[in-house]
Amino acid sequence: MTSSLPAEPAIAADAPLLFFDSGVGGLTVLDAARALLPDAPIVYAADFAGLPYGEKSEAEIAARVPALLGRLVERYRPRLITIACNTASTIALPQVRAALDLPIVGTVPAIKPASEQSRSRVIAVLGTEATVRQPYVTNLAREFASDATILRFGAPELVRAAEMKLRGEVPDPAIFDRAVAGLVSQERAVAIDTVVLACTHFPLVQDELARAFGRPVTFVHGAEGIARRIAYLTRGQSFVGNGLRFVATGPAGDIVPYKPVLEARGFTSFDTL
Ligand code: DGL
Numbered sequence: 001m002t003s004s005l006p007a008e009p010a011i012a013a014d015a016p017l018l019f020f021d022s023g024v025g026g027l028t029v030l031d032a033a034r035a036l037l038p039d040a041p042i043v044y045a046a047d048f049a050g051l052p053y054g055e056k057s058e059a060e061i062a063a064r065v066p067a068l069l070g071r072l073v074e075r076y077r078p079r080l081i082t083i084a085c086n087t088a089s090t091i092a093l094p095q096v097r098a099a100l101d102l103p104i105v106g107t108v109p110a111i112k113p114a115s116e117q118s119r120s121r122v123i124a125v126l127g128t129e130a131t132v133r134q135p136y137v138t139n140l141a142r143e144f145a146s147d148a149t150i151l152r153f154g155a156p157e158l159v160r161a162a163e164m165k166l167r168g169e170v171p172d173p174a175i176f177d178r179a180v181a182g183l184v185s186q187e188r189a190v191a192i193d194t195v196v197l198a199c200t201h202f203p204l205v206q207d208e209l210a211r212a213f214g215r216p217v218t219f220v221h222g223a224e225g226i227a228r229r230i231a232y233l234t235r236g237q238s239f240v241g242n243g244l245r246f247v248a249t250g251p252a253g254d255i256v257p258y259k260p261v262l263e264a265r266g267f268t269s270f271d272t273l
Helices: 029-036 057-076 086-099 113-115 135-144 156-166 174-184 202-211 223-233 250-265
Strands: 017-021 042-046 078-085 122-127 149-154 194-198 219-220 244-248 267-272
Touching: 017 029, 017 057, 029 042, 029 202, 029 223, 029 250, 042 057, 057 078, 057 086, 057 244, 078 086, 078 223, 086 135, 113 122, 113 135, 113 194, 113 219, 122 174, 122 202, 135 149, 149 174, 156 174, 156 202, 174 202, 194 202, 202 219, 244 250, 250 267
Parallel strands: 017 042, 017 078, 042 244, 122 149, 122 194, 194 219, 244 267
Antiparallel strands: none
């Protein structure tokens, strides 16, 4: 006798891809994903009420992120979730995967591609304070860059600077100088040739960081790799455009200063969770 497995229920063509970050940093991942999947319906969720994650404890993040994602799944029924946040991914991916029966794509420091590029074998990892202290980072370094020196620095001010920039404000240039100083004051820093932007907010201020370095370094982040992973996991699925929706925790008024950059990206609907 033969038996066959029940067919997988078809994924609704209007089921969105859900992107999640503490703030607007995950837009750097969204931009890369939209370049590959321009027709995908999108929900972008920003946990403004919880920002910044980089200054929270592991326990807070591990409890908060799966709970919020659970509420977002109930409301939006996404086909896939991208945690577009290194801090949340390096801490809470196991809890999220255990709680939700959906494909979950995480964002982790791009040490592997950085190692493939670095010639000097001195690689900097610039992230939030919570990310740079994670064993996850040590394990990535051990697995993909065991012959390299990895210099880490947690720069929470850069998160605030990136958020300011997207609100149309001009961050104090001293913020970028301080972030770079945190790296270049470390032993062997003179040989840094590659800088991992291990926070999704940081590519938003890459030009300012490059200026503060004052010498050529290569910046590496994971957005394109994550976009390829999302495209692979959704291969063969149909997408019916349902627009771009933005949802944030906290008061609705907190979204207002970001509307110009969000509308320029094609967001048409704004909501709170
Ligand atoms: N965008 C987040 C990341 O990639 C963190 C920002 C925050 O501190 O909330 O780590």
